Amino acid sequence: MNIVDLIFQRSTATDTAVISPEQRLTFGELESRMIDCARRMGADAAWPSKDRPRIGLDAPSGADYIVAALSILRQDACFVPIPGELTATERAQLASATALDAIVHAKNAEEWRIDPVTHDSPPAFDEVALTALNPAFIRFSSGTTGAAKGIVISHETLLGRITAANEGLRIGPNDRVLWVLPMAHHFAVSIVLYLYHGATTILAPASDPKVMIDMMREHGATVMYGSPYHYTMLSGQPEAAALGSLRLAVSTAFALTEEVAALFVGKTGLHLTQGMGIIEAGLPVLNLEHAKDKPTSIGKPLPAFEIKLDDGELLLRGPGVFDAYLTPWQPREAVLRDGWFATGDIAEMDDDGCLFLRGRVRSVINVGGLKCFPEEVEAILLTHPGVKAVRVSARAHPALGAMPSAEIIPQNTGAPPPAGELRKLCQERLSAYKVPLFYTFVSELPLTASGKLRRH
Amino acid sequence: MPDTSPSTMISLVRETVLPDLPADFGAEADFFEAGLDSMGVMQLVMFLEERFAKKVEPEELSRANFRSGKALATLVNEKAA
Numbered sequence: 066m067n068i069v070d071l072i073f074q075r076s077t078a079t080d081t082a083v084i085s086p087e088q089r090l091t092f093g094e095l096e097s098r099m100i101d102c103a104r105r106m107g108a109d110a111a112w113p114s115k116d117r118p119r120i121g122l123d124a125p126s127g128a129d130y131i132v133a134a135l136s137i138l139r140q141d142a143c144f145v146p147i148p149g150e151l152t153a154t155e156r157a158q159l160a161s162a163t164a165l166d167a168i169v170h171a172k173n174a175e176e177w178r179i180d181p182v183t184h185d186s187p188p189a190f191d192e193v194a195l196t197a198l199n200p201a202f203i204r205f206s207s208g209t210t211g212a213a214k215g216i217v218i219s220h221e222t223l224l225g226r227i228t229a230a231n232e233g234l235r236i237g238p239n240d241r242v243l244w245v246l247p248m249a250h251h252f253a254v255s256i257v258l259y260l261y262h263g264a265t266t267i268l269a270p271a272s273d274p275k276v277m278i279d280m281m282r283e284h285g286a287t288v289m290y291g292s293p294y295h296y297t298m299l300s301g302q303p304e305a306a307a308l309g310s311l312r313l314a315v316s317t318a319f320a321l322t323e324e325v326a327a328l329f330v331g332k333t334g335l336h337l338t339q340g341m342g343i344i345e346a347g348l349p350v351l352n353l354e355h356a357k358d359k360p361t362s363i364g365k366p367l368p369a370f371e372i373k374l375d376d377g378e379l380l381l382r383g384p385g386v387f388d389a390y391l392t393p394w395q396p397r398e399a400v401l402r403d404g405w406f407a408t409g410d411i412a413e414m415d416d417d418g419c420l421f422l423r424g425r426v427r428s429v430i431n432v433g434g435l436k437c438f439p440e441e442v443e444a445i446l447l448t449h450p451g452v453k454a455v456r457v458s459a460r461a462h463p464a465l466g467a468m469p470s471a472e473i474i475p476q477n478t479g480a481p482p483p484a485g486e487l488r489k490l491c492q493e494r495l496s497a498y499k500v501p502l503f504y505t506f507v508s509e510l511p512l513t514a515s516g517k518l519r520r521h
Numbered sequence: 522m523p524d525t526s527p528s529t530m531i532s533l534v535r536e537t538v539l540p541d542l543p544a545d546f547g548a549e550a551d552f553f554e555a556g557l558d559s560m561g562v563m564q565l566v567m568f569l570e571e572r573f574a575k576k577v578e579p580e581e582l583s584r585a586n587f588r589s590g591k592a593l594a595t596l597v598n599e600k601a602a
Contacts, residue, residue: 150560245559271559273584294563301579328579433560462570464579465563485536492540498560502537502568 068201068220069099069139072260080238082260084284085128085268086276092263095132102174103136111179113166116141117196119203121160121182123147124171126248128268131260132174134252143195144202148249150496159205162392163215164188190215190394198388202253204344205391206436215391216344218253226347226385227258229369233340233351234313236288238263243286243311245271245295246318250435254347255290264288274298282307292318292434293325296337297464300325305332315351317342318434319466320422326360339363341422346406347385355419362419363412373405378426379412380405428520430459430469437469437499439520445494446501451475451482456510456518457501471501472510481506523573525597527590534590537568548591553584562587569593575600 076082078093090098106112113120120142124130137144145163147156160168160182171177201220218226236242242259244266259266267284269277277299281289289311291299296316299305308314314329316337326337336356341363342348350372352364366372370383382405389396400406411423430437439457446455454474459467475481484504491500511519527548534552535542538561546555557565565587566577575597586596 150558270584272553272557272562272587275583294559297579298582301582303580433563435560460567462567465567468564468567488536489540497538497564502564503571 066199066220066224067139067141068223068257068261069135071224072135072257075261076263077238080263081241081265083128083131083266083268084241084280086270086280088128090128092260095135098132098174099135099139102132103139106136106169106177106179107140109179111167111181113181115166117143117200118166119143119145119163121145121147121163121165121168122171122249123149123168124173124177125149126268126271127173129171129173130248130252131256131266133169133171133177134248136174137169138201143200144253145205146202146249146252148247148496150498152494152496154494155496162189163203163205164190164192190391194394194396195389195391200388203391204253206344216387217389217391219388222385222388223253223257224261226254227261229367229384230254230258230348231262232369233348233353233367234258234288234315236262236264240264240287240312241267241284243267243269243277243281243289243291245269245277245289245291246434247271254342271295274302275304278302278304278307281311287312289314290317292316292466293321294318294433294465296329297325300328300332306334308332309334311335313338315340319431321361322463323361324463330360336360341410341420343408345387346381346383346408349381349383350420352419355417359415359417359419362415362421364420365418372420374412374414375402375405375407377411377413377423379408379410379420379422381408382406430457430467432468432498433466435496435498439469442469442471442491442495442499442501445491446471446473446487449482449487449490451477451480452487454510456520458520460503468502469499470503470505472505472507474508474510475506478506478508525573525594527594530593530597531590533568533572534565534593538564546590548594549589551588553588557587569597573597573600 073096076092080092082092082095083090120137124133165182168180199219200217201223204216269280314337316339321339330336338356339352341350349370350363350366352362372381386406409426413421428439442457443455446452453476456472457469460470461467513519531546
């Protein structure tokens with residue numbers, strides 16, 4: 066089974082699939098551009114000759130990203146998105162951990178080159194077992210050892226999760242979804258969901274709220290997917306009221322605060338619906354019933370899912386849960402606890418069954434929807450000779466979520482290292498979103514009884 | 522009164538989100554063309570709010586206000602006024 070075949074079997078060729086500021090593609094045009102692109106990729110001398118190669122995609126967000134990604138998937142290759150913000154070190158880590166066979170560097174669907182990748186050692190995972198899963202894509206997040214996991218999702222799992230998510234979203238051929246999030250992080254589930262259900266995806270520039278509203282009006286968007294940051298930005302526009310005509314505005318990536326929810330409803334009359342999107346499981350929880358009276362809740366599990374709380378941690382069970390962790394190799398059944406997936410999120414449930422997220426089990430910082438492991442950043446800062454000890458933690462903001470912030474005990478309290486130097490060190494080694502925004506110098510850091518750093 | 526000139530704003534942007542901005546980056550040169558993305562804008566908003574102790578309002582989160590050193594200086598100066 067290949068999800069790409071299903072998309073085009075179901076779609077109507079003359080319906081609009083994608084609208085961007087530059088182009089408009091019907092499903093028929095998208096399919097023929099994809100077939101052409103896939104044919105040329107497959108015929109390229111650098112395309113790997115093996116069965117089910119792992120292909121990285123390095124391309125800017127846009128309509129052509131969709132063409133290129135579908136072209137890779139259609140050839141039964143395993144698609145590995147390479148987010149644009151990765152540093153050279155992080156890219157190398159991704160290429161090595163996922164044992165990429167080649168990387169497609171695409172400017173657009175016509176101008177690209179394929180670079181073969183060679184490795185010094187064989188893959189650290191079970192390649193035969195991976196291939197047997199019918200893998201569609203691998204999402205890789207960099208981090209310290211143990212934190213960096215490639216998450217494998219098969220074509221069957223992808224179908225399972227977009228079907229389950231759509232029991233809540235109810236997206237169909239009459240929907241036009243306004244899209245502002247980075248594609249390398251969301252393509253495989255969200256965009257595939259819209260395509261599979263015959264909707265139009267409207268690609269708007271993420272930093273331009275005026276253009277977002279113009280495109281929303283011009284193309285009659287019915288659904289929007291964005292973060293609290295986007296909704297804050299949109300609320301500030303003189304034309305914000307136009308957003309009130311959306312039938313559904315999903316808030317995701319990081320926590321929706323009362324402040325942002327009230328601001329948005331005040332300007333548009335529309336209540337934001339918070340959802341819990343997780344890469345391991347898709348969209349299992351969505352606040353469809355209580356967006357109005359409990360906007361900060363993530364809502365209840367969608368019909369296909371069951372949830373339970375285990376010592377405060379949210380566990381869930383249902384279709385579309387990932388197939389395996391790549392590094393170290395762990396098939397789904399080895400990861401699940403008696404069939405349940407432990408999300409790592411601390412949650413509370415009220416009398417109506419609505420869930421509220423209260424933090425993380427582990428010390429991960431959610432930066433605009435991306436994971437930042439404090440230990441990874443601390444390890445980099447500790448390589449500076451002027452740093453004796455460091456704690457990286459989240460600095461919260463009502464509309465922006467959280468940004469990493471560093472507290473540092475300098476080697477020499479009289480002459481702490483310049484913040485600019487520490488920042489530069491992090492910028493050279495880490496994706497921009499992981500680089501601490503603030504640096505404060507302290508004389509001590511809180512420790513637990515066992516002498517470890519106390520984390521919030 | 523903190524320095525809020527366009528050149529200071531360019532230095533702040535270089536320091537926080539765009540380390541590779543050239544030394545001769547002009548007051549009206551476009552940060553977005555130089556690689557500023559929405560994550561960068563978010564980082565910049567939080568940094569400026571802390572540095573200048575002023576809240577950036579939702580209606581100020583337009584692309585135009587974050588486009589250049591000059592635009593940022595105007596934004597911050599208007600807030601200080």
